[in-house]
Amino acid sequence: MKNKDSREMLNTKFMEISSMSFSDIKLLKKNPYCDIYQAKSSDELVIVKQYALQHQNLLIDEAKSIKLYHETINDRWLDCRVLESFPQYGILIMSFVPGISLSQFIYRSDKTQKEQMLENIFSLGKLLRLLYSSTETVGSIDNFFYEYIEYCQQKLGEVHGIRKYLVQRYKIKKVPSIKTSTISFSHGDFVPANIHISDSSVGLIDFANSNHRGHIINDLINFTIAINNMFISKKWKKHILNAIHEGVGELAISPQVKNIFYAFHYYRWLMLNINSKSPFALVNVWQNAQRFSWI
Numbered sequence: 001m002k003n004k005d006s007r008e009m010l011n012t013k014f015m016e017i018s019s020m021s022f023s024d025i026k027l028l029k030k031n032p033y034c035d036i037y038q039a040k041s042s043d044e045l046v047i048v049k050q051y052a053l054q055h056q057n058l059l060i061d062e063a064k065s066i067k068l069y070h071e072t073i074n075d076r077w078l079d080c081r082v083l084e085s086f087p088q089y090g091i092l093i094m095s096f097v098p099g100i101s102l103s104q105f106i107y108r109s110d111k112t113q114k115e116q117m118l119e120n121i122f123s124l125g126k127l128l129r130l131l132y133s134s135t136e137t138v139g140s141i142d143n144f145f146y147e148y149i150e151y152c153q154q155k156l157g158e159v160h161g162i163r164k165y166l167v168q169r170y171k172i173k174k175v176p177s178i179k180t181s182t183i184s185f186s187h188g189d190f191v192p193a194n195i196h197i198s199d200s201s202v203g204l205i206d207f208a209n210s211n212h213r214g215h216i217i218n219d220l221i222n223f224t225i226a227i228n229n230m231f232i233s234k235k236w237k238k239h240i241l242n243a244i245h246e247g248v249g250e251l252a253i254s255p256q257v258k259n260i261f262y263a264f265h266y267y268r269w270l271m272l273n274i275n276s277k278s279p280f281a282l283v284n285v286w287q288n289a290q291r292f293s294w295i
């Protein structure tokens, strides 16, 4: 066994615990919370996430959201379902969502595929709408969003030198909280890397940041920022964003709710870029002071 393979096999505890049998195990990625494997089980591909035990709660949330997704969508979209879940061992096994990511699709597609892609993105908008209409309710937005805004603002207050000067180009102000409003499920990381496309179907993966007391607007803003950050023409960005909005359809969202999620992304974007080691990120901060003009 090659060195790399033995390292990859090291943590595959799920093989002992699960009742499924696995072959062709491949480590796809490690992130701060879990190791992500792809494997074959009864001739089907599966994904296994092995969470660090202290992040057991993330696993429980992710499993709950995959279940919601599976029960909400129909065969127009690519399905994902929980196959087995062992929170006590940090193991979550889910079905494999075929296709390539929307980011790969966007960068790879030639002119002839663009029409198809806009149809896919329209369908993605419809999917988002469906998730919204089936979870929309009245309640209070999860405190997590307010706490994260405060955390970012605190981090932004701690920067020095040129960074401090850059931050001064932005408005840092208290975001008023609201007692009750319309809330809904939100995926929480609704970016092209977590959207899969296979032929004419789209589907979602990576529910680790989902929230049942969020709002659809959270996902739409996330998607907009991610598309705007891509290295594609302005015209093409506009087509993509128009297609998703068309798919979602009319939305009546109170300005106060919008403000919270815009602020969440605004401060998050600013904090991540200002603390980045890449000089490109700092230039980005310098150049984009006007971009979030809706705050």
Ligand SMILES: Nc1ncnc2c1ncn2[C@@H]1O[C@H](COP(=O)(O)OP(=O)(O)O)[C@@H](O)[C@H]1O
Pocket: 028, 029, 030, 031, 036, 047, 080, 094, 095, 096, 097, 098, 193, 194, 205, 206, 207, 208
């Ligand atoms: N259900 C799935 N079906 C197919 N591929 C998946 C699935 N879940 C994860 N992956 C693959 O693993 C990668 C990382 O998983 P992801 O859940 O997106 O974690 P991260 O939070 O680190 O982005 C994805 O980009 C994708 O390539």
Ligand SMILES: [Mg+2]
Pocket: 193, 194, 206
């Ligand atoms: Mg991901």
